[in-house]
Amino acid sequence: MSPSAVDNPVLDVIVVGAGIAGLAAALAIHDAGHNVKIVEGATVLREIGAGVLISSNATRELIRWGLEDDLRDVIVQSRVSRVLRWDNGDVLSEVKMDPSIALKKYDAPVWMLHRADLHTAMLKKVQSLGIEIRLGSRVLDADVDTASVTLASGEVLYADFIVGADGVRSKMRDIISQKPVPALPTGDYAFQFALEIEKYKDDPVIAPLVEGHAATAWWGPGRHVIGTLLRGEKLFNCVAVFPDDGSLGDEHKQLGADVDELRRNFSDWCPAVRTILFHADPRSIVKWKLQDLDPLKSWHRGHAVLIGDACHPMLPYLAQGASQAIEDGAVLAQCLANLPLDRVGLAFQDLRFARATQIQQNARKQKTENHYPDGPEQRARDERLKDPTQVRAWQWEPVVGKPTKNWNDGLFGYDSKVECEEYFKEHEAGRTLVKQAA
Numbered sequence: 460m461s462p463s464a465v466d467n468p469v470l471d472v473i474v475v476g477a478g479i480a481g482l483a484a485a486l487a488i489h490d491a492g493h494n495v496k497i498v499e500g501a502t503v504l505r506e507i508g509a510g511v512l513i514s515s516n517a518t519r520e521l522i523r524w525g526l527e528d529d530l531r532d533v534i535v536q537s538r539v540s541r542v543l544r545w546d547n548g549d550v551l552s553e554v555k556m557d558p559s560i561a562l563k564k565y566d567a568p569v570w571m572l573h574r575a576d577l578h579t580a581m582l583k584k585v586q587s588l589g590i591e592i593r594l595g596s597r598v599l600d601a602d603v604d605t606a607s608v609t610l611a612s613g614e615v616l617y618a619d620f621i622v623g624a625d626g627v628r629s630k631m632r633d634i635i636s637q638k639p640v641p642a643l644p645t646g647d648y649a650f651q652f653a654l655e656i657e658k659y660k661d662d663p664v665i666a667p668l669v670e671g672h673a674a675t676a677w678w679g680p681g682r683h684v685i686g687t688l689l690r691g692e693k694l695f696n697c698v699a700v701f702p703d704d705g706s707l708g709d710e711h712k713q714l715g716a717d718v719d720e721l722r723r724n725f726s727d728w729c730p731a732v733r734t735i736l737f738h739a740d741p742r743s744i745v746k747w748k749l750q751d752l753d754p755l756k757s758w759h760r761g762h763a764v765l766i767g768d769a770c771h772p773m774l775p776y777l778a779q780g781a782s783q784a785i786e787d788g789a790v791l792a793q794c795l796a797n798l799p800l801d802r803v804g805l806a807f808q809d810l811r812f813a814r815a816t817q818i819q820q821n822a823r824k825q826k827t828e829n830h831y832p833d834g835p836e837q838r839a840r841d842e843r844l845k846d847p848t849q850v851r852a853w854q855w856e857p858v859v860g861k862p863t864k865n866w867n868d869g870l871f872g873y874d875s876k877v878e879c880e881e882y883f884k885e886h887e888a889g890r891t892l893v894k895q896a897a
């Protein structure tokens with residue numbers, strides 16, 4: 460349905476933040492026929508970030524926005540996913556992954572991408588569509604009733620609707636919540652770095668790890684390491700997670716972090732992990748404080764709504780942060796195109812809250828599983844890993860009148876268009892749709 464179908468004029472929408480969530484929302488809202496302006500606090504958008512898995516539930520949106528050709532050369536499709544034991548590298552699980560299966564089953568592929576490659580492609584698309592993007596424009600305040608934002612420069616910008624896509628340390632979250640809502644520490648740091656595969660093609664440890672398009676994880680007590688191929692298989696991207704010792708203070712990231720700290724944390728791990736960490740170039744290491752948030756009471760107020768990490772940061776254990784940010788953008792645009800403006804925030808939260816919250820909760824559950832200390836719980840987990848049907852054998856919360864869904868089908872089979880169409884049909888039928896009251 461076009462905006463005119465609900466008598467919504469062409470709206471002016473300000474998107475705060477040019478991360479994956481903000482760019483996704485900008486592309487989708489522009490596509491829905493509205494005017495979009497992005498305001499981004501950073502003066503330069505740097506090539507930063509690790510590997511992001513974009514699963515079928517989100518690749519279908521990227522394809523709809525015409526990004527497949529732009530990403531073709533940098534996509535990796537893993538063919539094997541392995542979990543290895545931390546101290547001796549024993550294989551706990553090895554699952555062959557045929558990329559055509561996701562395509563057949565969920566009608567969209569699974570892509571492993573460098574966040575910077577995805578971000579660059581989305582940014583280029585935004586620019587090619589003529590969407591205005593203002594860098595160096597940090598939002599300090601907003602009035603959600605008049606839909607205006609005040610920038611650090613003192614300039615005030617007016618619109619019809621504001622999208623808060625300003626990440627886990629969101630200012631828009633404080634404004635919408637009418638109180639400070641700081642992100643919570645998870646107790647973990649993540650170190651990220653990448654090795655150029657070309658340099659290690661004869662290395663007896665690293666070469667076999669990247670053979671056969673593998674994604675490899677080592678799980679151990681309180682820690683894990685993941686290595687995946689990225690950027691058209693030119694990079695071996697590594698993320699190592701270990702307990703936060705407070706060394707970052709109030710900062711949430713540090714470039715060129717202490718490589719000795721990284722190596723010290725894994726000094727008793729298997730030779731493969733120690734070899735990978737030995738090759739980490741200190742200049743290329745990024746250290747992140749992993750942050751979290753308990754479910755918020757409300758994601759919206761007045762003519763403003765939160766999306767992405769600003770309202771539902773996801774621990775990286777299910778690799779869904781970027782995919783959920785993309786789903787958010789797609790759903791919000793459909794709400795803006797099909798509902799009266801004063802229903803948009805409520806409907807968006809109604810459509811997205813239960814799903815995002817369950818993914819958040821299961822990501823926390825997955826962290827516990829990955830990090831069990833040696834002992835009976837870890838042994839039970841390792842037994843479960845031998846049977847792929849037991850891994851993530853979760854169900855989605857039942858929805859009245861609908862069949863229950865197993866985890867993978869519900870996660871990867873999600874199509875924002877189908878969800879929104881059903882929701883709007885019920886809305887037109889005059890039913891009350893507020894499942895998650897603000």
Ligand SMILES: Cc1cc2nc3c(=O)[nH]c(=O)nc-3n(C[C@H](O)[C@H](O)[C@H](O)COP(=O)(O)OP(=O)(O)OC[C@H]3O[C@@H](n4cnc5c(N)ncnc54)[C@H](O)[C@@H]3O)c2cc1C
Nearest residue numbers: 476478479480500512597598625626767768778779780781
């Ligand atoms: C180590 C690590 C590994 C990860 N791995 C994965 C993975 O495998 N798979 C996955 O899907 N996700 C992963 N994620 C998460 C993923 O990157 C994010 O969840 C996703 O990109 C959504 O982010 P966002 O756009 O909401 O926020 P961000 O990427 O944080 O973007 C927010 C933007 O808003 C800007 N901004 C902030 N405040 C203001 C302001 N006041 N005014 C204007 N602009 C502002 C910021 O400069 C920034 O550009 C990982 C994250 C980390 C840290």
